[in-house]
Amino acid sequence: MDYSIGKLAQLTGLSVKTIRFYSDEGVLPAPGRTPSGYRRYTDEHRVHLELVRTLREIGVDLATIRSLGRRGLKDVLALHLRAVETQLTALQRTRAVLRATLAKDDPADEDLRRLHTLGRLGAAEMETLLDTFIDDVGGSPAQREWLADMRACMAPELPEDPTAAQLDAWLELMDLLADDGFRRNLRETSADFWDRPYDHGTWQRESAAMAEEALRAVEAGVSPAAPEAVPVLERALAVMGGDRDEVLRAFDRHDPRAARYWELVAAVRGLAPEPSPMAVAYDWIHRGLRTNRELSPQPARTSE
Structure with missing residues (x-):
């Protein structure tokens, strides 16, 4: 059975204007037409209109409804x-x-x-x-x-x-x-490390072990300037490149907002905004490399 647009409006409770709008916007499948050009709708259109009305009542936008032809x-x-x-x-x-x-x-x-x-x-x-x-x-x-x-x-x-x-x-x-400046600083200060040909996975494991050792020294109350810190600092220096002046220059170029980033992540998660264990470890190493005069020169790290 087919219906005129007026009859379809009567059956669905929608206005003729609304049905015409849905047809013109592609929300409703295109109707057939009589030789005189009048729109003729079927039961399929009636069922589709009832679905459209229900979806609109619960807030679904027209663009999503229009995609019904491609989606279930x-x-x-x-x-x-x-x-x-x-x-x-x-x-x-x-x-x-x-x-x-x-x-x-x-x-x-x-x-x-x-x-x-x-x-x-x-x-x-x-x-x-x-x-x-x-x-x-x-x-x-x-x-x-x-x-x-x-x-x-x-x-x-x-x-x-x-x-x-x-x-x-x-x-x-x-x-x-x-922040463009923050992005640029991170990119520039990390370029030397990531451009080197050695195994980055191995370096990351060595760095994690280095940080754990530094944290144990912090927890034990070892001052980074004390002679007891020297073995830990020398092993850290070997992991970080060997040349103390070069490593210290890298520390100086480090953007402090990187540490702030992880403080903010903790704050969003509802955790106390304390420095991360990695930040604590690197701060101890940095102070040790800068102040401990007992350190012996380290050979520069070679590329693998």
């Missing part, structure tokens, strides 16, 4: 569920900011900045930022691969009901990821 209904509903969950997360973040702002006697411009930023930034934007950050900082395939492996650690998710401190840390983290 389950896929469309799954897409809509993800969209709803994203909206809920954004609303929960906004609620947290509003609560924190209203708890103050005199809200400031900084509170409005949070609200404005959260309105345009979310998990998808964080993922895009990470993509461009890894592409920009990773100067070699090996470095990009290493950064990609670190990706899960680099992008913490905000909790459903974040505190103002977590929101501020998250926003600062996104600012840092987008």
Whole structure:
């Protein structure tokens, strides 16, 4: 059986104008036409219109509904569920900011900045930022691969009901990821290491062992300037390149915002913003190399 557009409107409860709009926008399959050019609709159109009306009532956008011809209904509903969950997360973040702002006697411009930023930034934007950050900082395939492996650690998710401190840390983290100067410094200071032909995997294992040994010295209360620190420092120097002056220059070029990055990651996760164990180990080694006069010269590391 086929129907005129007026009869279809009567059967579905939708207006003629709405049905015509859905037809023209490709949301409804194209109807047949009489020799005189009048649209004729079938039961298939009626069922499809009822589905469209239901999907619109629960908030599915027209672009997604239009894709029904290429997707199954389950896929469309799954897409809509993800969209709803994203909206809920954004609303929960906004609620947290509003609560924190209203708890103050005199809200400031900084509170409005949070609200404005959260309105345009979310998990998808964080993922895009990470993509461009890894592409920009990773100067070699090996470095990009290493950064990609670190990706899960680099992008913490905000909790459903974040505190103002977590929101501020998250926003600062996104600012840092987008900072061109920070990207350039990381790329330039790491270029020497990643451009060397030795086995980076072996170096990473040696570096982890070096940091663990330095941490044990810190926990034992060994001063980096004490004679007892010399064996640990000499082994660290051998791992880091051998030439103390060159290693110290590398420390001087190091961007302190790299340590800040991991403090922010911890803050977003609700952890105390303490220096990471790796930062503690390298700080002890740095002070030891700069101040300990007992160190003997080390041969420069050769490429493998």
